[in-house]
Amino acid sequence: MNAMTDLRLMTYSEAIREAMAIALEADPTVILMGEDIGVYGGAFQVTLDLIDRFGPDRVMDTPISELGGAGVAVGAALTGLKPIFEFQFSDFAMLAMEQIVNQAAKLRYMLGGEASVPVVFRLPSGSGTGAAAQHSQSIEAWFGHVPGLKVLQPSTPEDAKGMLLAALADPDPVMIFEHKLLYKMKGEVPAGHYLTPIGKAAIRREGTDVTIVAGSIMVHRALEAAEKLAAEGISAEVIDLRSIRPIDHATILASVKKTGRLMVVYEGVKAFGVGAEISAMVSESEAFDFLDAPILRLGAADAPVPYNPDLERAAVPQVDTIEAAARRLARREV
Amino acid sequence: MNIPFAIRTYAPEILREALKRMYLIRRFEEGAEDSYMRGLIHGTMHLSIGQEASAMATCIELGDNDKITSTHRGHGHCIAKGADVGRMFAEFFGKETGYCHGRGGSMHIADVKTGNLGANGIVGGGLPIAVGAALSAKRLGRPDVTVCFFGDGANNEGAFHESLNMAAVWKLPVIFVCENNGYGMSTSTARSTAVKRIADRAAGYSMPGVTVDGNDFSAVAEAVHHAIARARAGEGPSLVENLTYRWRGHSKSDRNRYRTKEEIAEWMERDPIARFRAELIAHGVLDEAGANAIETQAQAYVEAGIEFAKASPAPGIGDVTRYVYAEAQG
Numbered sequence A: 001m002n003a004m005t006d007l008r009l010m011t012y013s014e015a016i017r018e019a020m021a022i023a024l025e026a027d028p029t030v031i032l033m034g035e036d037i038g039v040y041g042g043a044f045q046v047t048l049d050l051i052d053r054f055g056p057d058r059v060m061d062t063p064i065s066e067l068g069g070a071g072v073a074v075g076a077a078l079t080g081l082k083p084i085f086e087f088q089f090s091d092f093a094m095l096a097m098e099q100i101v102n103q104a105a106k107l108r109y110m111l112g113g114e115a116s117v118p119v120v121f122r123l124p125s126g127s128g129t130g131a132a133a134q135h136s137q138s139i140e141a142w143f144g145h146v147p148g149l150k151v152l153q154p155s156t157p158e159d160a161k162g163m164l165l166a167a168l169a170d171p172d173p174v175m176i177f178e179h180k181l182l183y184k185m186k187g188e189v190p191a192g193h194y195l196t197p198i199g200k201a202a203i204r205r206e207g208t209d210v211t212i213v214a215g216s217i218m219v220h221r222a223l224e225a226a227e228k229l230a231a232e233g234i235s236a237e238v239i240d241l242r243s244i245r246p247i248d249h250a251t252i253l254a255s256v257k258k259t260g261r262l263m264v265v266y267e268g269v270k271a272f273g274v275g276a277e278i279s280a281m282v283s284e285s286e287a288f289d290f291l292d293a294p295i296l297r298l299g300a301a302d303a304p305v306p307y308n309p310d311l312e313r314a315a316v317p318q319v320d321t322i323e324a325a326a327r328r329l330a331r332r333e334v
Numbered sequence B: 001m002n003i004p005f006a007i008r009t010y011a012p013e014i015l016r017e018a019l020k021r022m023y024l025i026r027r028f029e030e031g032a033e034d035s036y037m038r039g040l041i042h043g044t045m046h047l048s049i050g051q052e053a054s055a056m057a058t059c060i061e062l063g064d065n066d067k068i069t070s071t072h073r074g075h076g077h078c079i080a081k082g083a084d085v086g087r088m089f090a091e092f093f094g095k096e097t098g099y100c101h102g103r104g105g106s107m108h109i110a111d112v113k114t115g116n117l118g119a120n121g122i123v124g125g126g127l128p129i130a131v132g133a134a135l136s137a138k139r140l141g142r143p144d145v146t147v148c149f150f151g152d153g154a155n156n157e158g159a160f161h162e163s164l165n166m167a168a169v170w171k172l173p174v175i176f177v178c179e180n181n182g183y184g185m186s187t188s189t190a191r192s193t194a195v196k197r198i199a200d201r202a203a204g205y206s207m208p209g210v211t212v213d214g215n216d217f218s219a220v221a222e223a224v225h226h227a228i229a230r231a232r233a234g235e236g237p238s239l240v241e242n243l244t245y246r247w248r249g250h251s252k253s254d255r256n257r258y259r260t261k262e263e264i265a266e267w268m269e270r271d272p273i274a275r276f277r278a279e280l281i282a283h284g285v286l287d288e289a290g291a292n293a294i295e296t297q298a299q300a301y302v303e304a305g306i307e308f309a310k311a312s313p314a315p316g317i318g319d320v321t322r323y324v325y326a327e328a329q330g
């Protein structure tokens, strides 16, 4: 089979939609649930037209009841269905923390392995849309703190599709944080059914001087920064984290041993975030002795996401800030 | 003579089994309390002594495919749904042979095989889950219904309102059974709840709501019977409110400072087991000797269950992270 002929150029949101269509087609126990995901197509149009193909029993509009809706998905998953539950914005998952954290994540454990909760939560997240503090957050790290959950962040259309299919094949609850600014991004996507392995990071660019670990949209910003740095002779390796829980220690450690310099870039608030976890993990490992400079974290400002576009841009890592930080790190100016 | 609903409706052996399970619940709770005093059980517990008719009469028509979601006060529901008291004690003793392999304890007691999706440490936590289980039944074309137990305290959680609304909008086969024992910890329903009857809240979600004497086996069985029939016929959810009372404190930390001894004594006069037993004898379902035999049998099960639990192995310390995720296949 010629892989090239199987690759189509499609957007991130089309890739997610294709994954859902494949799953709905192949498995009668798969259902979609969420607010306005039917004829409206979802707030970001990700489920557009699926209701026409699969009907309102499989593409279910829920009332504006995040706690109850997520809980219904959990109960359905516990008893034979495989729901894909869309939060309209990841921020609204906070209304459903009870069901996600106390119930979905813990049921298998509390019941001693006698129950399984194969639910998938889809969460449009991130800033850059001018939607301000309650519609722009990046809270994926919160869920990294919860045993029982799996937490994914696709950065490409190919991964967005493969991760959703992998999440559906997984017997445990999976949260997929999709980035709103990536929905329109195009990329090559394989046809048919395939799985992106959960818990495996991807090296998006090889380099020798500094390791940049990033997730979601930050991968693209890091790649752009790396390209600029290359012109100055600084070789950055860019690792797409892909999965926050489980986290791919091996790929990160191997890269740090090679470059001796590590920077973690993420859109969540810098304090207590993904960067802290990765930094600590490296410090506790055998890779510590390979470090030639302190580990740098680049995260969001210690503030809610602001409305003003200039402030909003300034609040989270951008290509220029990543580039500058990586340069300082490479030159040992930190 | 007026023949009570349960006597008219269920075969004598079913009724005798129900009485046995009610005794089993009572003796189980006493056994758990005693084991706690002896240090065999740690943590905390919420006993359902005094609420046995509510649990058993609600479950009398349910099969293993029908589901229940339960509460922190869930031992009675678990037994009424068909669980084995030995494995329950084993769970409370933290043993590997327990229903949850020692990971759940009293507050998460479950028996998925008999349809008990689990007690819950979160007030109101089981409500949306029950609606989800009913959604599964409807989508997968299964005839089973889901009974959702919850307390009067839970009716003020947002999850209650969201769940009733969705169940009604989607006409799901779920029966919401509120065990109104008058208090959420120390707070009486009068102080916590704007409506006099919690069943009145059903009207807000266009479903039938009825309040019954939760210590009257027949009254509960009849109300739930109609709700189940409605659910199985595809007509949607119902709310049944069982007025009852817990004889013991809320949990092990309760010093009973919010209610009077007289109130407790008054409710103990309305013992649901004694009432059901007398009813069965009055209608010739069994005689005094038969009832005594059932009671003795329940006691023997509980004693054997405690022995089983004591003799069971504890989980290995190295297995602390087992069951967090599904184990890798092959």
Ligand SMILES: Cc1ncc(C[n+]2csc(CCOP(=O)(O)OP(=O)(O)O)c2C)c(N)n1
Binding pocket: B046, B072, B073, B121, B122, B123, B124, B150, B151, B152, B153, B154, B155, B181, B183, B184, B185, B250
């Ligand atoms: C969300 C939540 N809030 C508070 C508690 C603490 N708590 C446990 S049981 C309980 C009272 C519940 O009352 P009710 O629902 O009437 O049940 P009952 O104990 O009377 O059976 C409270 C406040 C809890 N477990 N979960």
Ligand SMILES: [Mg+2]
Binding pocket: B151, B152, B153, B179, B180, B181, B182, B183, B184, B185
């Ligand atoms: Mg109560």
